[in-house]
Amino acid sequence: MVGVPVNAVVNIPAFAPGTQAPVVVTFTAINPELPVDFTLRAASTFHAANIRVRCGTVTPTPTPTSTPGNACTPATTVTEGNLFPGGIVSFGVGSGPSSVTVDHVNAGTGLQQLTLVGVPINAVVNIPPFAPGTQAPVVVTFTAINPTLPVDFTLRAASTFHAANIRVRCGIVTPTPNPTPGGATTFSGRATSVNATLAGINATLNDTGSLPAAGSFITRSLASGNVLGGALTTGLLDAITQGAGDQSRSQAIVANLNLNVGGNTITSDLVPASSQCTCTTGESPVCDGGVMIANLRINGVFIPIAGVNQTVNLAGGGTVVINEHIRTGAGNAASLTVNGVRVSIPPLIAGTPAVANVILAAARSEISCGTTQ
DSSP: OEEEEESEEEEOOOOOTTOOSOOOOEEEESSTTSOEEEEEEEEOSSOEEEEEEEESSOOOOSSOOOBGGGBOOOEEEEEEOSSSSOHHHHEEEEEETTEEEEEEOSSTTOBOEEEEEEEEESEEEEOOOOOTTBOSOEEEEEEESSTTSOEEEEEEEEOSSOEEEEEEEESOOOOOOOOOTTSBOEEEEEEEEEEEEETTEEEEEEEOOOOOTTOOEEEEEESOEEEGGGTEEESOEEEEEEEETTEEEEEEEEEEEEEEETTEEEEEEEEEEEEEEEEETTEEEEEEEEEOOBSOEETTEEOOOOSTTEEEEOTTSOEEEEEEEEEEOOTTEEEEEEEEEEEEEOOSSTTSOOSEEEEEEEEEEEEEOOSBO
């Protein structure tokens, strides 16, 4: 439970941690004539979601607008911060009435800092005290000084190694991007945990498939992987792609990687990659992405993560590219593919298949911005 339920007694039943069975939460309205409003937080090891539950209220309008009492539910845009890549995937962000919830993934060093960037426009912002390193959600509240004017401010959330900037806006019309024929914004994206080809034999694990042009939310998960005769084994695999409003986002994760190929051993506790593309007012779309790789080792040697398209040469030939970024697009369209780890080993004999072409945690996001959202 996040915060105190409004007009409800909520019962969360006991369950075994790690369950993949559904959990049914029940609630009773204290006064059936008044609205019910409460928020649940659901979390796995690497992901968390805030679930707002309301009864007896009108479904909110997607476009953020000011409401009486200086309250509104803001639109948020999350971009990479100024530390190592991986800020976007490190923090979940949710919106509520005059509030923004920042929720660090249940791994790593937790939320260390949450600060304002610059001066808020038309808002008094309250960041509550929290214990540095917390992995619990932190709810930032704000009040519009003049409820007839827009609110606009930016938060910076940071762990020890990663940071994300969270722009918060209320009482504004969704930005009108550069027009595209037909007027509507279209989306594309895909997330794949494993796409491995060894000596011409391919194995693909946990693939969302392509995101429809109209947008959607697609998620896939697999408890573990063991393919290509045991040459590649993994723990949990997770993949998400989504498109809505003015943004396309994708994320892929490989846990407990163990790859043996061409006389090389590559291991990691966690290989996540994420990308997102966002429409902007009067400009080309902005695409960001990154990785949050934990304990990557090549032939037993620890590899510190150092920027985009980091390349490590393998003994005997071949390369490992870490945090590979591939950008395309022009004008009102843009795409970004982030591959967490790519392993390429050329053929031993000319004319034969490559020894290895392995992509681990691929996240592609693409958007074509229209005149309507």
